[in-house]
Amino acid sequence: MEMKLPEKVKRIIKTIEDAGYEAYAVGGCVRDSILGREPDDWDITTSASPHQVKALFRRTVDTGIRHGTVTVMVDREGFEVTTYRIDGEYEDGRHPKEVVFTKELEEDLRRRDFTVNAMAYNDRRGLVDVFGGMEDIGKRLIRCVGSPQERFGEDALRLMRAVRFSAQLGYAIEGKTAAAMKSLAGNLGKISAERIRTELVKLLVSPHPDYLRICYETGITAVVLPEFDRCMETAQNNPHHCYTVGEHILHSLRYVREDKVLRLAMLLHDIGKPETKTTDGEGTDHFHGHGPAGERMAERILRRLKFDNDTIDTVGKLVKYHDYDVEPAPRCVRRAIHKTGEDIFPLLFDVKRADIMAQGTYLRAEKEEKLERVKAVYGDIVKAGDCVSLKTLAVSGKDLMEAGMKPGKEMGEMLQKLLEAVLEEPGKNTKEELLKLYEYFLPSFHKIG
Numbered sequence: 001m002e003m004k005l006p007e008k009v010k011r012i013i014k015t016i017e018d019a020g021y022e023a024y025a026v027g028g029c030v031r032d033s034i035l036g037r038e039p040d041d042w043d044i045t046t047s048a049s050p051h052q053v054k055a056l057f058r059r060t061v062d063t064g065i066r067h068g069t070v071t072v073m074v075d076r077e078g079f080e081v082t083t084y085r086i087d088g089e090y091e092d093g094r095h096p097k098e099v100v101f102t103k104e105l106e107e108d109l110r111r112r113d114f115t116v117n118a119m120a121y122n123d124r125r126g127l128v129d130v131f132g133g134m135e136d137i138g139k140r141l142i143r144c145v146g147s148p149q150e151r152f153g154e155d156a157l158r159l160m161r162a163v164r165f166s167a168q169l170g171y172a173i174e175g176k177t178a179a180a181m182k183s184l185a186g187n188l189g190k191i192s193a194e195r196i197r198t199e200l201v202k203l204l205v206s207p208h209p210d211y212l213r214i215c216y217e218t219g220i221t222a223v224v225l226p227e228f229d230r231c232m233e234t235a236q237n238n239p240h241h242c243y244t245v246g247e248h249i250l251h252s253l254r255y256v257r258e259d260k261v262l263r264l265a266m267l268l269h270d271i272g273k274p275e276t277k278t279t280d281g282e283g284t285d286h287f288h289g290h291g292p293a294g295e296r297m298a299e300r301i302l303r304r305l306k307f308d309n310d311t312i313d314t315v316g317k318l319v320k321y322h323d324y325d326v327e328p329a330p331r332c333v334r335r336a337i338h339k340t341g342e343d344i345f346p347l348l349f350d351v352k353r354a355d356i357m358a359q360g361t362y363l364r365a366e367k368e369e370k371l372e373r374v375k376a377v378y379g380d381i382v383k384a385g386d387c388v389s390l391k392t393l394a395v396s397g398k399d400l401m402e403a404g405m406k407p408g409k410e411m412g413e414m415l416q417k418l419l420e421a422v423l424e425e426p427g428k429n430t431k432e433e434l435l436k437l438y439e440y441f442l443p444s445f446h447k448i449g
């Protein structure tokens with residue numbers, strides 16, 4: 001079997017081989033090349049020690065020298081070159097607690113998580129596949145290298161990696177591997193939030209985000225996202241819905257594009273439903289206020305998983321407003337843009353569409369049509385450049401000061417009132433008009449003051 005290695009990777013392998021050692025492309029890049037996917041990065045594994053590798057190249061970086069990894073720089077591009085090793089227990093995923101270097105490629109492949117990730121390749125020897133990676137690619141299976149119980153016992157993050165690769169590749173998880181996952185899911189409690197976050201995001205932005213279902217079935221979410229388990233257990237007896245809250249969430253994930261923020265928003269959009277559920281006299285379920293309640297929960301969850309503030313903030317707002325109903329009239333849409341935020345509002349179209357698609361068919365066409373009308377109105381507003389925030393209001397605090405107003409709370413309220421007038425009638429957004437309005441509003445302000 002022949003594989004096309006990038007020139008730079010060939011050069012690194014040749015340099016190491018010319019010095020009398022072995023070197024191979026290994027892991028994800030081999031898997032992806034076989035599958036005709038563009039590898040993210042090219043990892044190289046070698047029999048040479050880190051010091052021997054460093055001696056062979058002009059520019060190297062000690063990325064993880066204790067664990068055998070040296071980054072070799074070719075032009076401006078870095079390639080991780082790692083010495084064949086046998087791992088002990090893992091502490092953070094990339095770095096096992098103790099490593100033993102070895103002279104055998106096979107030993108290095110044995111420490112890797114799944115058969116599809118445990119293949120190596122170079123032009124001299126071709127594909128090295130000692131654990132049946134090609135066979136499992138043929139069967140479309142994620143299978144542990146060796147004993148699944150042992151492998152998951154060494155590093156519980158591998159449970160989430162199994163689901164993640166399954167979702168990325170559309171593969172099933174082999175029976176014994178899946179059984180071991182069920183029995184060891186509790187160990188995920190020992191894994192750091194950062195490592196869990198990384199795998200969760202990769203799963204969510206994959207072609208099969210709904211494979212999160214496997215995380216529920218194996219007990220992974222019970223540990224890392226118990227709020228989702230509550231959703232899986234919450235029925236929705238309501239004409240709009242044909243699924244439990246959890247199943248609806250899983251479906252909604254598929255209807256939004258592969259974007260981190262949008263997929264997180266769908267994951268969490270109804271997370272507030274279990275705790276806001278009420279059932280009326282007719283037996284119909286309601287979830288009043290689940291948006292704002294969900295925002296608070298989403299923020300807590302994302303903080304716990306160590307997401308950055310920007311992501312927490314954006315996802316929180318999308319959760320809060322996902323169910324916010326907007327009429328397709330220009331003044332209503334301008335108000336909605338102002339209320340939700342100029343950056344958030346356009347994202348709500350994606351969120352709302354996915355939400356609708358994952359609901360029952362009752363009124364679906366009407367809901368979609370209304371959303372399209374709001375979208376058209378939004379397009380007109382953007383095209384016209386209508387003012388929807390203080391940023392583009394034709395008067396500023398400075399203008400009001402020049403007109404005689406003192407800075408402070410009243411001035412803030414005045415600007416807000418002027419903005420509201422402009423949201424009603426964008427034509428009023430001129431300095432002249434707004435200063436007239438200012439004079440008109442002023443007496444009522446003095447009464448308050």
Ligand code: ATP
Binds near residue numbers: 027111157
């Ligand atoms: P991608 O980079 O597309 O996310 P990948 O397969 O390259 O996928 P990485 O996390 O970059 O995954 O790891 C590179 C290789 O290192 C894997 O293919 C696997 O062989 C090995 N590996 C990584 N993490 C682990 C782990 N926790 N346990 C065992 N082997 C691992």
Ligand code: MG
Binds near residue numbers: 028040041
């Ligand atoms: Mg990789």
